[in-house]
Amino acid sequence: MSADLGRRLQAAEASGGAGPARRDPGAVERITVPVWVHIVRDGALGLPDAAVARQIAVLNTAYSGGYGGADTGVRFELEGVTHTDNRAWFRDPLGFEEPLKEKLRTGGPETLNLFIAQMSRLVLGYSTYPYWYKDDPGLDGVVIDWRSVPGGPLRDFARGFTAVHEIGHWLGLLHTFENGCASSGDAVDDTPAEARPTNGCPPRKDTCPAPGDDPMHNFMDYSQDRCMREFTPGQAVRIRQMWDVYRRPAPQGADPEATPGALAERSDDESAGKR
Numbered sequence: 474m475s476a477d478l479g480r481r482l483q484a485a486e487a488s489g490g491a492g493p494a495r496r497d498p499g500a501v502e503r504i505t506v507p508v509w510v511h512i513v514r515d516g517a518l519g520l521p522d523a524a525v526a527r528q529i530a531v532l533n534t535a536y537s538g539g540y541g542g543a544d545t546g547v548r549f550e551l552e553g554v555t556h557t558d559n560r561a562w563f564r565d566p567l568g569f570e571e572p573l574k575e576k577l578r579t580g581g582p583e584t585l586n587l588f589i590a591q592m593s594r595l596v597l598g599y600s601t602y603p604y605w606y607k608d609d610p611g612l613d614g615v616v617i618d619w620r621s622v623p624g625g626p627l628r629d630f631a632r633g634f635t636a637v638h639e640i641g642h643w644l645g646l647l648h649t650f651e652n653g654c655a656s657s658g659d660a661v662d663d664t665p666a667e668a669r670p671t672n673g674c675p676p677r678k679d680t681c682p683a684p685g686d687d688p689m690h691n692f693m694d695y696s697q698d699r700c701m702r703e704f705t706p707g708q709a710v711r712i713r714q715m716w717d718v719y720r721r722p723a724p725q726g727a728d729p730e731a732t733p734g735a736l737a738e739r740s741d742d743e744s745a746g747k748r
C-alpha cells in the first residue's frame with residue numbers, strides 16, 4: 474500500500490496540490506470530519522442517545538492529544554443521528570453490513586458514518602480503510618459495539634477508545650503490530666515494532682529486537698482502554714497524507730478527473746480493521 478500512496482502523493486504535488494513536503498512541519502493542519510451516527514437498537518436495547526455526545530467528546534480529546542501524545546489536527550463535528558429498530562441488524566451488524574449501510578450511509582469520502590449496534594464477543598469494532606472507498610463507497614464507515622461507548626457496560630473497554638481505534642483505521646492507520654518485527658511495520662517511523670498485539674495492560678512489553686518498548690499505550694494497539702492514551706506525530710502525518718489522497722473533498726467546480734482517485738487495495742490486510 475505504501476508504494477501506491479507515495480505515487481499518488483507525487484501526483485498530487487506535480488499537479489500543484491498541497492503535498493505534505495510543502496507544509497511547515499510545525500503547523501498542524503486542521504481536518505474537520507463531519508460525523509453521522511447511526512444507532513441501531515433492538516427495542517429498548519442499544520445505545521442511549523445521551524451517549525453520542527460523550528463519544529464525540531472523547532474522539533476530539535483523543536485526536537487533539539488531550540490524553541497524551543500528538544495533536545493529529547483531526548476534529549469531529551456531529552452532523553446528525555439516525556435511529557433504526559431492527560433486531561437482526563442490531564445483533565449482527567457485520568452479517569447485515571450491506572443492507573444496513575445501503576439504508577443508512579450518507580455523504581462522501583470525507584463523511585464519517587459511525588454505526589453503533591452490538592457485535593460478537595470477539596470483536597468490538599470494524600472499519601473500512603480510506604483506500605477501499607473508490608471500489609466500495611457504499612460500505613465506507615465504522616461499526617462499533619454500543620457497550621464500548623464511554624460509560625458503557627464493557628468493563629475494560631468503556632472509555633470510548635474502541636471508536637478512537639476504529640476511526641484510526643478509517644483515517645488510514647494500521648495496527649502498531651502490523652507486520653510484527655519486520656521493518657515495514659505499520660508504515661509509521663515513530664511507533665516501535667511490535668511482534669504481537671497487547672492483551673490487557675501489562676506494566677511493560679518489548680517483543681522486537683529493534684529499539685523501543687512496544688507502543689502499548691498507542692490507540693492502534695489492542696490494549697485495554699485504561700492502557701491507551703496516544704497517537705504519535707508520525708501517525709498524525711500519515712492521517713493527513715491519507716486524507717489528502719483519499720478523503721479530502723474535491724473543491725467546488727473542480728474537474729473530478731484531475732483529482733487523484735483511490736486505487737483498490739484490498740489485500741492481506743482485509744481483517745486488520747477488526748479490533
Ligand SMILES: [Zn+2]
Nearest residue numbers: 745746747748
Ligand atoms: Zn484495529
